[in-house]
Amino acid sequence: MFLGSDRLVEGVLYQLEAKRLPQFFPANMEYRALEWQKNSTSQLHEEHRYLRNVIPPYYLELVADATLKSYWRKRALRLFLRRCGVSDSFLATWHADESKRDFLYRLFPKLEDTRGDSGLHLVNRMADALIQQTSFPDLQGWEDSTEKIENAKEAVQALRTYRSAQQTDVVNEKQKADARKRAEAINAEIRARASDLNKLEEQLTEISKRLGTKEAGYVFQDWFYKLVDYFEIHNRQPYVVDGRQIDGSITVDGTTYLVELKFTREQSDAPDIDSFFKKVNAKADNTMGVMFSISGYSSVAINEASGPKGLLLLFDHNHIYMLLHGTCSMEELVCRVRRHASQTGEAYLVARYFNS
Numbered sequence: 001m002f003l004g005s006d007r008l009v010e011g012v013l014y015q016l017e018a019k020r021l022p023q024f025f026p027a028n029m030e031y032r033a034l035e036w037q038k039n040s041t042s043q044l045h046e047e048h049r050y051l052r053n054v055i056p057p058y059y060l061e062l063v064a065d066a067t068l069k070s071y072w073r074k075r076a077l078r079l080f081l082r083r084c085g086v087s088d089s090f091l092a093t094w095h096a097d098e099s100k101r102d103f104l105y106r107l108f109p110k111l112e113d114t115r116g117d118s119g120l121h122l123v124n125r126m127a128d129a130l131i132q133q134t135s136f137p138d139l140q141g142w143e144d145s146t147e148k149i150e151n152a153k154e155a156v157q158a159l160r161t162y163r164s165a166q167q168t169d170v171v172n173e174k175q176k177a178d179a180r181k182r183a184e185a186i187n188a189e190i191r192a193r194a195s196d197l198n199k200l201e202e203q204l205t206e207i208s209k210r211l212g213t214k215e216a217g218y219v220f221q222d223w224f225y226k227l228v229d230y231f232e233i234h235n236r237q238p239y240v241v242d243g244r245q246i247d248g249s250i251t252v253d254g255t256t257y258l259v260e261l262k263f264t265r266e267q268s269d270a271p272d273i274d275s276f277f278k279k280v281n282a283k284a285d286n287t288m289g290v291m292f293s294i295s296g297y298s299s300v301a302i303n304e305a306s307g308p309k310g311l312l313l314l315f316d317h318n319h320i321y322m323l324l325h326g327t328c329s330m331e332e333l334v335c336r337v338r339r340h341a342s343q344t345g346e347a348y349l350v351a352r353y354f355n356s
Helices: 018-024 035-039 043-053 057-070 076-085 101-113 118-131 147-165 171-192 198-209 216-230 270-281 299-305 317-324 330-345
Strands: 234-236 240-242 245-246 247-250 253-261 288-293 314-315
Touching: 043 270, 057 076, 057 101, 057 118, 057 147, 057 216, 076 101, 076 245, 101 118, 118 147, 147 171, 171 234, 198 216, 198 317, 216 234, 234 245, 234 253, 240 247, 270 288, 270 299, 270 314, 314 330, 317 330
Parallel strands: 253 288, 288 314
Antiparallel strands: 234 247, 240 245, 247 253
């Protein structure tokens, strides 16, 4: 395994010649090659020994937070980690259904357990690269790019502040306290955003006590997008276009799906399907729709949504609990029902038949 012995970061060269810097770091990270060239090996090792003695555990939380907020796409994060020295053999263990957050939290504990300073050198390389960022190309082009970039800048600044404090002999005590407070807040934010599935299930149980009320419908809507965020599915929350209320959208495997949420005591019926179909049909050709109806569907509704060129996929509470119990990811859920629809023309697949 990649991180199981003295060769944990095998193949990682901490000392980079100035001429090799561009191939390890993106162009927007304005590394000062001459400064690196001037530092001797002994000076750098001495610096990292100093850092090792004073770095508390939340240093890794700062690095993880800045990494997750700077790189939204898995592909971009994978390239960044490779450039920082994570070997291809370990990157190969990153499965398609493993989130960025989970992968980093699998990587970092192993780096902490590395004998010697090789693991620490790699973490510090990541920190140095993140701190040198002047722009965030991977965050451009999203509907919420401004928010994503602001969050990334805040995370990088927190890391920069702390890193600078650790590398300076004379550090203002207030800066240390602020850095620690920020690190603790980031740690709490990461855990909250992780949205443990058990907690989400408890929240849904609580919301269900008000099933059928207008207020509960809005709460369920907010809850649904917490679930979507947990599975790191790109989404747009509810909006209005041409006078029509759209309950948001999700993008799965390159296809954009309009979302329709029903949190009623009654099953969704044909009029609900017809209304949603009109919303979807008015959009671009590659747009489809996913309806999540907590109380399920009438047989007429299922027939209305089905057909040889159906645009709708139907889900109920059983599918939601498949997600909450870790049976599958949201991407797997949507893709499985879409495959079923393509093969049979049926927009609805009963949850217990998923493995058949």
